[in-house]
Amino acid sequence: MSRIAAKFASLKAEGKSAFVSYIMAGDPDFDTCLEIVRGLPPAGVDIIELGAPFTDPMADGPAIQLAAQRALGAGMTLARTLELVRVFREGDNTTPIVLMGYYNTIYSMGVDAFLAEAKGAGVDGLIVVDLPPEEDAELCLPAADMGIDFIRLTTPTTDDKRLPKVMQNTSGFIYYVSINGITGTAEADAGAIAPEVARIKAASDLPVCVGFGIKTPATAQAIAGIADGAVVGSAIVQRIGEGQSVSDVLGFVAELADGAHS
Numbered sequence: 149m150s151r152i153a154a155k156f157a158s159l160k161a162e163g164k165s166a167f168v169s170y171i172m173a174g175d176p177d178f179d180t181c182l183e184i185v186r187g188l189p190p191a192g193v194d195i196i197e198l199g200a201p202f203t204d205p206m207a208d209g210p211a212i213q214l215a216a217q218r219a220l221g222a223g224m225t226l227a228r229t230l231e232l233v234r235v236f237r238e239g240d241n242t243t244p245i246v247l248m249g250y251y252n253t254i255y256s257m258g259v260d261a262f263l264a265e266a267k268g269a270g271v272d273g274l275i276v277v278d279l280p281p282e283e284d285a286e287l288c289l290p291a292a293d294m295g296i297d298f299i300r301l302t303t304p305t306t307d308d309k310r311l312p313k314v315m316q317n318t319s320g321f322i323y324y325v326s327i328n329g330i331t332g333t334a335e336a337d338a339g340a341i342a343p344e345v346a347r348i349k350a351a352s353d354l355p356v357c358v359g360f361g362i363k364t365p366a367t368a369q370a371i372a373g374i375a376d377g378a379v380v381g382s383a384i385v386q387r388i389g390e391g392q393s394v395s396d397v398l399g400f401v402a403e404l405a406d407g408a409h410s
Contacts, residue, residue, distance in 0.1 A: 151244040151272045152297055152320045155194055156355045156376065165372035167408035168357055169401055170197040170248065170381030172215035173232050174224025175388055181219075184388070185236050187398040189243045192405025197275070197379065200229045200249030207277045211382040214389055226253045226262070230269040237270035246273040246299060246320070251287065259287055263294045273297035273320045281313050288317050301325050302348055311351055321355040321377065322348055326362075336361030338370035345375050365407030372408040380404050 149157070159166055169188055174181050188196055199205075201219035205212060226249070233245055247266065254262045254276070266274075274291055281288070281300070288298040297320030304327070306314055315322070324345060326336040341358060348356050358371045359379030371378040383404075387397050 155244050164409050166194040166377030167405040168195040168197055168377050168379040169193045172199040172219050173229040174219035175215040176218050177222040183394050191398045191402040195244045197246045197248050200226050202250045211386040215385045230265050234269040244272040247271050248275040251276050251279050267294050273299050275299045284317050315352050321357050324358045326358050326360045338374050342374040365403045368404050368407035369410050378408045
């Protein structure tokens, strides 16, 4: 059983939803980021979503765009991102790590080389927002062959005709984008999201996690009540960008995790 599947099975047995936290690899620098990542599981994070910095993160709002710029300015690369995962794994072999990024950097490294390095480092899943299911042969299927989950995004505009196509070859969990637009903008509305989560769950046995627009413990709690997991990114990344201490960032993460688990 993969780390992701094992985590969801464990949480289901406890009657809990997952709390997934996103941070940008290398923000504000490698060492500080590693300290934060190491502190996420003790703060209550079930799955770590780690962003691979890229110059044109088209799905991301200002907070994560700025985080990518800070990380790139500090010398972060895809190879260094995988090294960060590798170092983290020296002390934690159980927490699932999902790498979120864009195909350009993977293509530049080479798919075979990237997948070998990612698997060796301890990456469990991939979210690559600019590769639609029509391009599964590029990365999704080779990743599956390596035992790496390929997690697909669904959105409010993914209708019943498109949904089966999006579901094909998806594994790990399904990531429902709660709002139209970029990260870190509108607030997620659990009441409006609940019917969409139910529609997706009716079409798949995979867990459904909801992200975009979750900024507070109360919203994390509301979303966790209607989905298998809540994903928070921009609200955490913004605090890193403000220069808050590692302990303050992790304290905020713990509050979010408590909300999602309550």
